[in-house]
Amino acid sequence: MSSNTFFNFATWVNAEIQSSQLARTNSILQSQLSAVSQVLHAQSLNNDRALKKADDIQAFREIVFTLKKQLSEVLEVLEEQPLEALVFYLNSVQAFVYIDPSLFPSFSDKEYVDEVQRLVSQLEASVFARYDSGLVRAILKYKSIDSVHADLKVRRFFVKAMQLTEDERYRGFMGIKETYVTDLKKYCADRYSDRFWNAYIKYDRPGRVEQCVRSRMKKINEPTAEFQRKIRILEEIELWKNSRAILEMNEEELEALETSILSWLEAKKFDADAIGLALPEPGSLFEDRIDRAQ
Numbered sequence: 323m324s325s326n327t328f329f330n331f332a333t334w335v336n337a338e339i340q341s342s343q344l345a346r347t348n349s350i351l352q353s354q355l356s357a358v359s360q361v362l363h364a365q366s367l368n369n370d371r372a373l374k375k376a377d378d379i380q381a382f383r384e385i386v387f388t389l390k391k392q393l394s395e396v397l398e399v400l401e402e403q404p405l406e407a408l409v410f411y412l413n414s415v416q417a418f419v420y421i422d423p424s425l426f427p428s429f430s431d432k433e434y435v436d437e438v439q440r441l442v443s444q445l446e447a448s449v450f451a452r453y454d455s456g457l458v459r460a461i462l463k464y465k466s467i468d469s470v471h472a473d474l475k476v477r478r479f480f481v482k483a484m485q486l487t488e489d490e491r492y493r494g495f496m497g498i499k500e501t502y503v504t505d506l507k508k509y510c511a512d513r514y515s516d517r518f519w520n521a522y523i524k525y526d527r528p529g530r531v532e533q534c535v536r537s538r539m540k541k542i543n544e545p546t547a548e549f550q551r552k553i554r555i556l557e558e559i560e561l562w563k564n565s566r567a568i569l570e571m572n573e574e575e576l577e578a579l580e581t582s583i584l585s586w587l588e589a590k591k592f593d594a595d596a597i598g599l600a601l602p603e604p605g606s607l608f609e610d611r612i613d614r615a616q
Contacts, residue, residue, distance in 0.1 A: 351388045351414070354381070372427045383431065386421060386438055389414070393441040397448070404452045405598050411449045412461055453597060460590050463555055464601055470552045471583045472608040474568070477542050478576040479518070482509055483535040485573065498528045506531065521615035543569065561586060 361378055373379045392410065400407045423432040423439075449458060483506055486492060492502035503526060510519045522538065525531050545553075556562035561582055571579070587604035594601045 351385070351392060354385045354388060373425050379426065379431075382421070382425060383434075386431075386435055389421065390434075390438045390441065393438065393445060396445060397441070400445075400448055404449075407445060408449050408453060408458070408597075408599065411445055412458070415462060454593075457590070457593050457597075460559070461594055461599070461601065463559060464587065464590055464594075465607070466552050466555050467559070467583060468587055468602070468604060468607045470556060471580060471587065471605060472611045473549060473552070474576055474580050474583070475608050476522070476611060478573055478580065479510065479514060479522070480535060480539045480542055481571070481576060482506075482573040484539050487532055487535055498532050500528055503528050503531050506535075515612075517612050517616075521612045545569065556583070559586065 361373075361381075373382060392414075396407045396410045421435060421438070423435040426432050426435060486502055486506055486509075487498070492499050492505075507519065510516075510523075523531055523534055525534060553562070553568060562568070562579065568576075568579070584604055591601045591604060
């Protein structure tokens with residue numbers, strides 16, 4: 323996953339921003355974060371290591387300055403526009419995690435970051451005082467959970483495909499039979515879409531389809547650290563107890579877990595709608611995944 327995912331301000335949650343000054347500052351901060359996102363991601367993995375390059379140090383100083391400016395503006399409009407404060411908090415909370423005093427070699431810079439973090443704590447307390455803290459924390463996980471849903475849905479197709487691949491009924495003297503493709507395509511049409519087939523399989527000849535399925539399954543069975551991190555979020559919201567066991571689940575078990583995840587997403591979207599916050603439709607990241615695979 324690109325580190326830019328963490329800094330995608332004002333796009334995955336939507337609410338009208340009334341303050342033009344706040345919108346301008348937000349745009350500046352988005353640009354700054356995009357420019358140094360790779361450094362931020364690397365530093366998040368080693369947050370006990372201070373920045374070494376003068377250009378990086380200056381870039382991070384500018385981000386902290388912009389954060390402080392925007393936090394001050396958000397706190398000023400909090401009483402009149404609490405939803406703006408919530409949107410800012412949701413969209414920028416990951417940046418607060420990455421910007422740590424230990425990044426800076428200078429004591430004065432560390433003090434400045436500490437001051438910004440106190441403003442962050444003040445904003446968080448104000449947001450939680452106005453909105454249900456459980457819902458806010460759930461919304462922070464919403465995108466990651468929808469991404470898990472997409473991962474599992476892709477996985478389910480190839481688990482089913484491998485089940486058919488290894489079924490002796492589809493084996494003949496000349497290799498895998500045409501009926502293998504016919505039945506796999508029917509499963510795809512019933513549970514997925516032609517778009518999914520064209521993005522992930524692309525072929526019609528049995529041998530090429532089998533080759534594609536085996537190749538995809540091998541890749542899927544080598545989950546990245548990012549996938550494991552996302553799966554662990556399921557444990558945090560008590561949707562799943564053993565992230566490692568997911569790699570051993572059959573097609574029916576995966577579908578049942580997908581259904582549970584989708585129900586969770588739908589419930590959180592409903593609760594967010596009730597406070598005026600528009601979240602993406604549950605399952606939208608699965609459609610994005612198909613688009614990227616084509």
